[in-house]
Amino acid sequence: MNPDVLRISQLFLHPIKSCGGIAVDEATLIDTGFEYDREWMVVDREGDFVSQREFPRLALIRPTLRSSDLVLRAPGMLALHLQLDAVEGPCRVRVWNDVVDAFDMGDLAAQWFSDFLGQPLRLARFDPDARRLASARWTGDVQARTAFSDAFPLLVTSTASLAELNQRLTAAGHEAVTMQRFRPNIVLDGLTDANGEDFVDTLHIDSPDGTVIVKLVKPCGRCSVPDVDPATAEQGHAVADTLSTYRSEPRIDGALAFGQNAVILEGLGHHLRVGAAVHAELAFG
Numbered sequence: 001m002n003p004d005v006l007r008i009s010q011l012f013l014h015p016i017k018s019c020g021g022i023a024v025d026e027a028t029l030i031d032t033g034f035e036y037d038r039e040w041m042v043v044d045r046e047g048d049f050v051s052q053r054e055f056p057r058l059a060l061i062r063p064t065l066r067s068s069d070l071v072l073r074a075p076g077m078l079a080l081h082l083q084l085d086a087v088e089g090p091c092r093v094r095v096w097n098d099v100v101d102a103f104d105m106g107d108l109a110a111q112w113f114s115d116f117l118g119q120p121l122r123l124a125r126f127d128p129d130a131r132r133l134a135s136a137r138w139t140g141d142v143q144a145r146t147a148f149s150d151a152f153p154l155l156v157t158s159t160a161s162l163a164e165l166n167q168r169l170t171a172a173g174h175e176a177v178t179m180q181r182f183r184p185n186i187v188l189d190g191l192t193d194a195n196g197e198d199f200v201d202t203l204h205i206d207s208p209d210g211t212v213i214v215k216l217v218k219p220c221g222r223c224s225v226p227d228v229d230p231a232t233a234e235q236g237h238a239v240a241d242t243l244s245t246y247r248s249e250p251r252i253d254g255a256l257a258f259g260q261n262a263v264i265l266e267g268l269g270h271h272l273r274v275g276a277a278v279h280a281e282l283a284f285g
Contacts, residue, residue: 155220
């Protein structure tokens with residue numbers, strides 16, 4: 001690994017948890033991660049979140065961020081426009097084991113999601129005053145806020161990790177996959193070792209506003225979502241089967257790992273850009 005020649009290869013936002021992502025050239029850091037990342041979430045009648053695990057067709061919902069609204073498109077549906085500065089009434093929702101304050105996005109959004117997925121659902125937006133923290137077991141003294149991400153503000157992967165996986169997939173007769181399946185925020189280029197992000201402690205990233213420091217704290221255990229094709233919503237098992245041959249991670253009880261969850265140490269309000277230089281401090285050696 002040569003930690004002196006890293007660059008940001010890609011940046012992604014996923015405005016609605018478990019729906020399609022957006023590749024962006026620039027992203028703004030706020031205390032819950034990237035602005036507009038996982039700020040909305042689809043919930044059932046009880047307020048519990050739903051995901052591609054139950055509704056793989058969520059992958060077909062394509063968001064577009066504009067200056068004043070979030071536009072959602074899906075096969076067979078008219079576009080849904082959500083004003084970025086508007087919400088409806090307060091509500092309480094559950095994401096994994098956390099029950100947090102949120103805002104309902106209204107009956108029109110609820111009907112849109114219910115029609116597309118064939119079950120009564122609603123759309124909620126995270127209350128910015130809510131305080132949902134990542135696990136202190138992994139963050140230590142850092143109190144890292146999150147919105148509707150699974151557990152941490154940011155997810156970091158690398159082009160080398162995807163290249164290794166795709167080499168193994170194609171060698172076994174499967175099709176290569178894109179990084180979108182893994183739903184990262186930051187993709188690094190320049191790591192010479194596959195899964196080299198496993199051995200990184202902190203990233204010092206150049207930005208036009210000053211240095212951003214991100215700490216990688218926990219391997220990201222993978223469920224069935226990476227086996228959902230984001231282009232078709234078809235479910236398979238090749239990704240998990242392949243990861244199982246080399247990516248069982250003892251630090252997370254043998255779960256299959258791809259990428260690293262991360263927290264922000266410095267740089268709130270700063271803008272990260274594709275192509276930015278990154279210096280990695282290693283955790284070992």
